[in-house]
Amino acid sequence: MSGLRDETEQLLLLGETRPDRPMPGAFRILTWNVQHAAEKRSRTQAAWLAQREDADVLVLTEVGHGPGGLALAQALREHGYRVMEPVCAGDKYLTILACRLDEMVQVDVGMTVMPHRAPAARIATGRQAVVVVGLYVPSRGGPGEQRNVAKRAVQDAFAARLPKLIADSGDTPLVVAGDLNVLEPGHQPHHDVFGVWEYDFYRAFAAAGLVDAFRALHPEAVEHSWFGRAGNGYRFDHGFVSAEHADSIRTCTYLQEPRLAGLSDHAAMLLTLDFAAV
Template identity: 35%
Template sequence: MIRAVTVNIGAAARERAERMLRWLADRDDDVVMLTETSAGPGTAWILEQYRRAGYAVINTPDDGDRGAALISRIPVTAHQPDFGQVSIPARVATARLDTRPATWWVSVYVPSRDRSADKTTRKELFITSLLKAIAQLGPDERGHLVIGGDYNVIAADHRPLHPGFLPFEFGMLDTLTAEGFTDTHAHMAPEAQPYSWIGRTGDGYRYDYVHVGSELTGRIRDCAYLHETRTEALTDHAAVELHLDLETARLPVESLARPTSLGLF
């Protein structure tokens, strides 16, 4: 059994990054998918602590934008899915992990937008290019793919159905479903309507997700939204936790909670 989590860290500055890592260290996940990373010192510090502890860290920094990172204590194999065609490569972190069966992982941070044409076009281009990259994977890769992160979209049956979302935004989730991907939380709790982000008006939005390919649906054991990341002001997003029934060998990592070895806390 492996446990994974995705959480939007909101381009955390150093002090908040330390509190976020303290929370992550207490969890001891096999895979961590971070979104809204940045080129700032907070993100760099978190990633460096994981590297020093022996974790595999996949991150493509971009000084002018926010991004995504993938952290794993499962060995990363040589082959990685090709997502170079995605319009903003730094917002996607990918790896093939040494699980049995082998799995491919994608941590993704979809751009947000306002009403401006430029930001709307930017978001649509990113979603279109991401879905195209997924569709072009081989059937084995696609069937064993795990996609997680902040998609910045809601479903067409979201309760409430907030106004202002465009067809291409609803279409992201619809396309993933049509491609055979399973929304892991909806699979475990089909009647639930969780919110992972709360707006200034108090309205809830489900922006953060984990999807798995068709060959992994039967291996889903649990999926839950973890709201303490919001209530403890670590970030303004809930995290999403996934348990998958997979065998794996783990890297000989050090505990992130050992201040004597890493000087963390």
């Protein structure tokens, strides 16, 4: 990417698709890999998020541990969001949760491996609450003997916590959203580089009692949230909902506009849960 477009031009372009607010009782959760943006781009990202009337709950992954991440969190606060920034040590990236609803209270996931990549909160508006877990799994790679070590460690640790997360949530809906750096089995196109252990991580969500929200609504659709240099697409960004609350899933769509405008190399994913009619 060779520089950003003028910020005003970007927001005008992206604002053309800004939707109306849905019915009361809906939770609008937007997850987006922000590509460790520097300060200027972080502020533009926050402005784009704030002007979307459907972005009440944010799960932002690959937030840089440094000036860019600090600028993003501060800009979100200035736009009226409550922001949860986990303590990050020994890593370049973290996950941020933010909301502009009535309540956001931290929840302990119990992760002992890179917990700053998996923050959680109980988020409430009116009588309805949802437990939201943001997750950013390390990408593949690493030098020599360290290749894929961090990715395996985070996947194994989080998969082990999933059953307790479900149990602890009780009757409260649970959502896990973020850049999992994993593909579903049968992903189109197929990418040979991914191993059985990575597909098993995707399967762990269903085994624990969560539903892939996008697949629940779009069983056959081919959609991607990131594209490689050769133009091949990958659906890395996901939203999972506790199976007993799957009837509340109303929309789950990928927003390509911020990727095409150069705000990040990832599309955003928007998940809407509506409990008013459930």
